[in-house]
Amino acid sequence: xxxxxxxxxxxxxAFAQTYRxxxxxxxxxxxxxxxxxxxxxxxxxxxxxGFSLQEVELQMTSDVDAYFRAxxxxxxxxxxxxxxxxxxxxxxxxxxxxxEVFVETIALPKYTIKAGIFYxxxxxxxxxHTHALPFINRGVLHESMFGEQxxxxxxxxxxxxxxxxxxxxxxxxxLNGEAEGIFEEDSHxxxxxxxWKNLWELSDALTFEWGLSxxxxxxxxxDAGVADEITTLSGTDFTFKWRPTAKGRYQAFIWSTEFIxxxxxxxxxxxxxxxxxxxxxxxxxxxxxxxxxxxxxLAELAxxxxxxxxxxxxxxxxxxxxxxxxxxxxxxxxxxxxDEDEMRAMLQLNISIxxxxxxxx
Amino acid sequence: xxxxxxxxxxxxxxxxxxxxxxxxxxxSLVKEIAGSEVKVESFAKGTQDPHYLEAKPSxxxxxxxxxxxxxxxxxLEEGWLPLIIRGARNPKIRVGESGHLALGNHIxxxxxxxxxxxxxxxxxxxxxxxxxxxxxxxxLIAGEKIQAKLSELLPKKKAVFVQNFxxxxxxxxxxxxxxxxxxxxxxxxxxxxxxxxxxxxxxxINNVAILEPKPGIPPTVSHVLKVIKAAKKEGVKLxxxxxxxxPIVAQRVARDVKGINVVSIPVAVExxxxxxxxxxxxxxxxxxxxxxx
Numbered sequence: 001x002x003x004x005x006x007x008x009x010x011x012x013x014a015f016a017q018t019y020r021x022x023x024x025x026x027x028x029x030x031x032x033x034x035x036x037x038x039x040x041x042x043x044x045x046x047x048x049x050g051f052s053l054q055e056v057e058l059q060m061t062s063d064v065d066a067y068f069r070a071x072x073x074x075x076x077x078x079x080x081x082x083x084x085x086x087x088x089x090x091x092x093x094x095x096x097x098x099x100e101v102f103v104e105t106i107a108l109p110k111y112t113i114k115a116g117i118f119y120x121x122x123x124x125x126x127x128x129h130t131h132a133l134p135f136i137n138r139g140v141l142h143e144s145m146f147g148e149q150x151x152x153x154x155x156x157x158x159x160x161x162x163x164x165x166x167x168x169x170x171x172x173x174x175l176n177g178e179a180e181g182i183f184e185e186d187s188h189x190x191x192x193x194x195x196w197k198n199l200w201e202l203s204d205a206l207t208f209e210w211g212l213s214x215x216x217x218x219x220x221x222x223d224a225g226v227a228d229e230i231t232t233l234s235g236t237d238f239t240f241k242w243r244p245t246a247k248g249r250y251q252a253f254i255w256s257t258e259f260i261x262x263x264x265x266x267x268x269x270x271x272x273x274x275x276x277x278x279x280x281x282x283x284x285x286x287x288x289x290x291x292x293x294x295x296x297x298l299a300e301l302a303x304x305x306x307x308x309x310x311x312x313x314x315x316x317x318x319x320x321x322x323x324x325x326x327x328x329x330x331x332x333x334x335x336x337x338x339d340e341d342e343m344r345a346m347l348q349l350n351i352s353i354x355x356x357x358x359x360x361x
Numbered sequence: 362x363x364x365x366x367x368x369x370x371x372x373x374x375x376x377x378x379x380x381x382x383x384x385x386x387x388x389s390l391v392k393e394i395a396g397s398e399v400k401v402e403s404f405a406k407g408t409q410d411p412h413y414l415e416a417k418p419s420x421x422x423x424x425x426x427x428x429x430x431x432x433x434x435x436x437l438e439e440g441w442l443p444l445i446i447r448g449a450r451n452p453k454i455r456v457g458e459s460g461h462l463a464l465g466n467h468i469x470x471x472x473x474x475x476x477x478x479x480x481x482x483x484x485x486x487x488x489x490x491x492x493x494x495x496x497x498x499x500x501l502i503a504g505e506k507i508q509a510k511l512s513e514l515l516p517k518k519k520a521v522f523v524q525n526f527x528x529x530x531x532x533x534x535x536x537x538x539x540x541x542x543x544x545x546x547x548x549x550x551x552x553x554x555x556x557x558x559x560x561x562x563x564x565x566i567n568n569v570a571i572l573e574p575k576p577g578i579p580p581t582v583s584h585v586l587k588v589i590k591a592a593k594k595e596g597v598k599l600x601x602x603x604x605x606x607x608p609i610v611a612q613r614v615a616r617d618v619k620g621i622n623v624v625s626i627p628v629a630v631e632x633x634x635x636x637x638x639x640x641x642x643x644x645x646x647x648x649x650x651x652x653x654x
Binding site: 069106107108109110111112160161165166167169197199200201204207209241243245246247248249250285286321322323353357358359360361 | 409
């Protein structure tokens, strides 16, 4: 009896304690906002020329309880006119959409399970938010494979580290296969992705990362005589990163390359492959110079029916602090089917306010 | 299968607990207290600024095997340690769990900001200055916590840890006596970043100016002129630059201020080949300050 009373009193005290502290601000989620302001000029006089708000990302992160962590990123950007609509000069205004809203486990040993809407982990750069991309735009390789915003989908992911001496992580995703422009959409479709990421420390200053990715999308057609819609993507990527251990704030180097192959069967049968390779050299405390080359059309279903776009971009970045960056990108785009190359210049101001979580390596 | 589990079992019995720490200064103190009872490794190298470490996935592998993580806290590792711990998928080392000791929570911190602070003030740590391991006095407080935590991890070895910590205290006391550290009061210096705040506070050294106009902001011309003026007026003899920064700006000051000496200093164990332990680091500073007393 005594024990019971003591327990009751104790639990009451404990309750009072939680109640008091939970009223403080400390349980609010970390909130941050990234804003990307852009000035763009193309010698083609395209619609995107001039000043614009490229994107705003509002992010909230917090542990939910002892078992889960939640991340919500809401993106605001210019509404894209739908293809079916007539071409018009009218402004479409801005749209707000959930870029990522997911929950992941924090108390499971060895594995992480994630559920919600999120960037697919396919490849090396797809999962990155616009503000964290190495260049101002995603580039022609990613845009032609996954669209301008990258491949975002709803589903479940599981990841874990393999028991080997180096970093070796496997991620498996089951997704709805609902990505506009990428798949032939249907409510009975499913997409699976598998990613294997490895990283070796070649020295204290140099790392080598190598990844393999695969994606399979299938929409079985019940109608007799109509073929299934199947999309298969495979990719590989490697990245060298160098930053000296002494005076590392003044110098660094990155060389990263990604290759993606696409195969589509069904109503829009297609095949294409391309690669993106870039180098980044940090030559002073707050300055980076970068160069990127992309090439599409490395695989084809039928001759002359493939996108063979080539791009070359140089970028100069001035980074006053962790929270702001001013980047100038000049890009030459060589559309295989058009005679003249397009030249495009972009100047971007990238800022981050609030408590933004750290970025992946 | 049985063979494998037997093998794994014997391995785990034989293996020493792995303690991952964020800086080499903590690593040295853990070594002093734990001796060879645990395996200890630091994420940051002695020449790296622990503030700007990159969250390399290879660190996640180490953290996944760790039995204990000891960090500085106070926001120092904010940019990388949370990623490492999450990527390690090792729930026992999460912040707040028994396998994670954030030393900063137990230190009487300096420069904690109680007023409104914004990012326009530079890289401020409202929780307080995180460089407390550079003060011998704070190393004793940190050491006490490390000793208690290690004893929790290996209860049978508690007596060893207590004894080792006593030995550390004795060695530190002898070192202070040797360099009569109480007589350094009033020595005037200028420093690049606020890394030595706790050491200055302990030795009562007068830090006349900081070369960074605000924490984490590289020196501007107008600020450097102010520093030059202050250094001249106060007759400063020593300009210290933490060795992860370039000494160029301090050398510029030295061109204008007669009799000032620019010294590029290690601020962490293994930050210089000769500095192999925390006591070596303290001795290096005691000796340096004595030379310019």
